[in-house]
Amino acid sequence: MxxxxxxxxxxxxxxxxxxxxxxxxxxxxxxxxxxxxxxxxxxxxxxxxxxxxxxxxxxxxxxxxxxxxxxxxxxxxxxxRADAAVLVGVDAGNVHITATVTDLRAQQLATRRTTLVMDRDDPAARARIIAAAVDDALTDAGRSRDDVLAICVGVPAPVNAAGRSPDHPRGFGERMNPGLSDTFAWAPIVRIDNDASLAAVAEGAVGAAVGCRDYIALLAGVRLGAGVVVDGNVLRGAHGGVGEMVAFEHVDGVGTADGLGARMAAWAAAAVADGAASPDGTLAAIAAGEPDPRAVLELAAAGDSAAMAIVDRVGAVLARIVSVLGSMFDPQRVVVSGAISEGIEAVVVAARRSLPTDLDLPAPELVVSQLGADVVVTGAVSAAAAAARLGALDVWMARDPT
Missing domain, CATH: 1.10.10.10 (Winged helix-like DNA-binding domain superfamily/Winged helix DNA-binding domain)
Known part of the structure; x- marks a missing residue:
């Protein structure tokens, strides 16, 4: 921060x-x-x-x-005085930007959503788009930058304690977090953080991990990411890399850091291509073009055998992920969070069946988030509120030392 x-x-x-x-x-x-x-x-x-x-x-x-x-x-x-200032929480995702303005009690005043055009995405343009989303949300709330006490932005990249992302071989971190600490330096209190870490903040504040001191929030849509909480503290690491999932490229039964949604979409297309699903069936129609993981889940719920097989296969992968995270961090609970959580219950049920029973530690409880696609922006608001509570008097007395 x-x-x-x-x-x-x-x-x-x-x-x-x-x-x-x-x-x-x-x-x-x-x-x-x-x-x-x-x-x-x-x-x-x-x-x-x-x-x-x-x-x-x-x-x-x-x-x-x-x-x-x-x-x-x-x-x-x-x-x-809840209206004495405002808080801003931002989910600056790979494609979608959500900016929410609240009062000091975290009661929502306005939200703006923006979709990035990825073939035009570059760090400077990305920073401008995120800043514009914040300004638009402030305008919608009838407030201005001068009213902001604290702002928190979640990005899909590692973030260190200074709000910076380490250099990445392909420039991903620098593109996802293009100096946002500088972009928002006009605000008295600024926190830039990893999106999965903020999902964990949200789950602990108002979600499926309220009252739990050891848990993991697993963002598992397109890519895997984990916000890790141990003894009530969100873990970060030297470079902000705690919870990065690239290590799963080396884990048998997982193989990549692709998320559950991405796997369902890819396996739906593969099931049609290799004849496991009828080329004239509903799954084939779903798999054409850009397969929708939720449609695969709905088809499985309706009893389609090929879709049910995909759900079981994804559940087995989730079980392996949870087992590895359990052995590394010893959480009491793993919460499947993010947009993919809407409708993912069948995969979680399959994963619970596949969790090994011979682990050295008890297997974590596996649950589904109820916060949906807004889990990161919810966590960003919660983090901004926590920072505001700690820093409000510093801000006010620096402005009015009498």
Whole structure:
């Protein structure tokens, strides 16, 4: 993660404590805050007033003004100013770009989606398209760059702690992450990260891994990618390479880093070509042109024997992938995430049947994500929100040190 902040002046720890509490709750009183933070009443009230002056808290009408009549002096009520700034999450995929703008509570304000024309794709043009998608989403939300507190962008490439992607023999990393830390340097808080890692953030925040401290989010559509969480921490590695799946090119029974969707499409075409499926059947029609993996899954669900064979074959590959990941990272759970998760249950059921029972460690639980194609942008928003919580006071006090 990178920031464009100047050093903020020292401040009382009570400001951080009260702001953290405000971010985690709805409206509250000084009594609520002091009970949650352990601060004294006077310190709590001073912190609440200071945060209100900064514009991070808003004072609400008191109980009498709100119609909740009580005896005695009504308590002052405060709340986080969710509209004080905005967050931006971006899924900058190989072909599809999604940019979402939210308020500080991660409530969506606007989303823009863009499809890249790949034969015209180059690093500089790609950076401009991603930046334009963000600006368009901000416009749709009625906000501007000046309103952004934190932005997080997910890319399909390794990303190190500085937000940079290592050199790639074919230039893939540099093209997928064309200096995006610099592109978005206008934002106070910037995080560029691997898309599978952000999928893992999403699954842990609002998805199939809530409450789980050891899990893997497996993006498995066109290419394999894994976001790995161990002891509650997303693993990165020296160059951001944890979760890169090229090693599966050397694993018997897997053979490539192609995703499950890509395999289904290729094997559907092969089944027609080698006569395993009737050239006049539905699978042949699906396999013509650009085969759709979801159509193969739907055909298998309808009982087509050739499609069912493909599902079983893909399930066996998934089982081998899960077994290897299980032996490497010892996760409690593996979540099949991304657009391919919609309708993939039959493959997961087949994979569960194929999981070996003689592993040195218990096999991970294999589940399907419910977050669909927006899992990466959901994780990007969650990551931007987490960074905003940590850095908001630094930003505000650098702007207004008084």
């Amino acid at each position: 990178s920031t464009s902040l100047t050093a903020a002046p020292p401040r009382p720890a009570s400001l951080d404590a009260v702001l953290a509490y405000a971010w985690s709750t709805g409206e509250f009183t000084a009594t609520d805050a002091l009970e949650a933070t352990g601060l004294t009443r006077s310190t709590t009230i001073d912190a609440m007033d200071a945060l209100a002056r900064l514009g991070l808290l808003e004072e609400l009408p008191n109980a009498r003004q709100a119609g909740e009549y009580r005896k005695g002096r009504p308590a002052r009520r405060f709340s986080l």
